[in-house]
Amino acid sequence: MFKSLNIDDSVPENTNQVVETEKVKCLIIGSGPAGYTAAIYAARANLSPVMYEGLQPGGQLTTTTEVENFPGYSQGVTGPVLMEDLKAQAERFGTDVRWGIATKVEFSGPVHKVWIDDKKIIESEVVIIATGATAKYLGLDDEKKYAGSGVSACATCDGFFYRGKDVAVVGGGDTAAEEAIYLAGLVKKVYLIVRRNELRASKVMQERVIRTKNIEVLWEHQTKGLIGDGVVEGAILWKKKGTPEESEVTIKIDGFFLAIGHTPNSEFVKDFVETDEVGYIRTIPGTSKTNVPGVFACGDVQDSIYRQAVTAAGSGCMAAIDAERYLSEKHG
Numbered sequence: 001m002f003k004s005l006n007i008d009d010s011v012p013e014n015t016n017q018v019v020e021t022e023k024v025k026c027l028i029i030g031s032g033p034a035g036y037t038a039a040i041y042a043a044r045a046n047l048s049p050v051m052y053e054g055l056q057p058g059g060q061l062t063t064t065t066e067v068e069n070f071p072g073y074s075q076g077v078t079g080p081v082l083m084e085d086l087k088a089q090a091e092r093f094g095t096d097v098r099w100g101i102a103t104k105v106e107f108s109g110p111v112h113k114v115w116i117d118d119k120k121i122i123e124s125e126v127v128i129i130a131t132g133a134t135a136k137y138l139g140l141d142d143e144k145k146y147a148g149s150g151v152s153a154c155a156t157c158d159g160f161f162y163r164g165k166d167v168a169v170v171g172g173g174d175t176a177a178e179e180a181i182y183l184a185g186l187v188k189k190v191y192l193i194v195r196r197n198e199l200r201a202s203k204v205m206q207e208r209v210i211r212t213k214n215i216e217v218l219w220e221h222q223t224k225g226l227i228g229d230g231v232v233e234g235a236i237l238w239k240k241k242g243t244p245e246e247s248e249v250t251i252k253i254d255g256f257f258l259a260i261g262h263t264p265n266s267e268f269v270k271d272f273v274e275t276d277e278v279g280y281i282r283t284i285p286g287t288s289k290t291n292v293p294g295v296f297a298c299g300d301v302q303d304s305i306y307r308q309a310v311t312a313a314g315s316g317c318m319a320a321i322d323a324e325r326y327l328s329e330k331h332g
């Protein structure tokens with residue numbers, strides 16, 4: 001019954017091409033720790049999962065270097081190796097891992113439709129969305145130049161490497177406050193680079209930032225560029241950019257942490273799946289269930305708070321179990 005191929009004349013909007021349709025039992029979209037863990041559980045529960053890897057196969061961890069906080073790797077592991085291990089484990093139980101990007105969905109009938117690369121429609125009774133979130137960057141060339149060599153968007157992942165050093169955190173929201181406070185417990189000094197003269201973070205977090213002795217808030221500062229021979233050694237900032245008092249300031253730092261928000265990758269489902277105002281998919285608390293029966297979400301696309309590989313993996317497990325129970329209840 002599943003994985004049969006036929007030609008369907010349903011087409012995504014604005015195209016006239018005939019699209020191939022494939023029926024599967026369980027579709028997983030996204031290949032970070034959440035997607036692969038969902039795949040391991042779904043495959044072992046005989047759901048024959050098909051996974052589309054998405055834009056960044058392996059997810060955000062493939063852009064980090066050493067991962068030291070994923071349980072089971074006592075000596076640490078690189079992000080890409082961890083993801084290869086998870087992939088191999090998912091494939092070992094029969095997950096069909098494929099290249100491709102989900103571009104559109106239609107979740108209005110008993111069977112859910114997902115368009116892959118606008119060329120193919122997958123029809124599936126259950127869909128697990130594990131598309132993650134993308135950290136926002138300032139858009140400076142130097143962020144790419146020093147990626148993995150001093151530039152990071154995750155203090156919990158990389159802070160440990162800067163013990164006893166000076167670092168900067170960019171942003172003024174709760175994430176920036178939390179990351180600055182976390183880093184302050186590890187490093188010598190944290191500069192918090194805030195573009196306005198106030199923090200957006202909640203009052204309690206603002207107070208904690210101000211109370212932390214080794215955090216220096218650089219109010220009304222913006223980043224012009226980074227300097228260093230192969231690795232970050234400093235940042236050049238504008239103070240009061242665009243005003244008559246504009247000036248340039250150089251700070252000496254070894255780490256440059258972005259904390260200006262994340263964008264959950266939920267755009268393609270937003271017409272059917274409920275999200276919060278930022279775009280995080282809303283799940284029923286304590287489950288991976290979305291507002292659409294048979295559609296489940298796990299990992300960073302539904303988590304604005306923890307955003308860790310291990311919490312993503314845990315929620316991937318929940319999604320596969322919820323999917324398996326949904327199918328058993330449906331088919332008796």
Ligand code: NDP
Nearest residue numbers: 138171172173174175176178195196200259260261262304
């Ligand atoms: P936010 O959108 O709340 O804050 C982003 C911050 O980055 C703002 O201070 C913003 O400045 C600044 N920023 C954005 N773009 C730039 C730029 N180009 N240059 C310099 N600064 C920039 O994102 P967060 O990730 O902090 O939080 C997202 C949501 O998650 C919030 O609702 C937050 O409350 C929640 N959260 C909750 C936590 C908790 O409860 N423990 C922990 C972390 C997050 P400006 O203020 O000027 O716009």
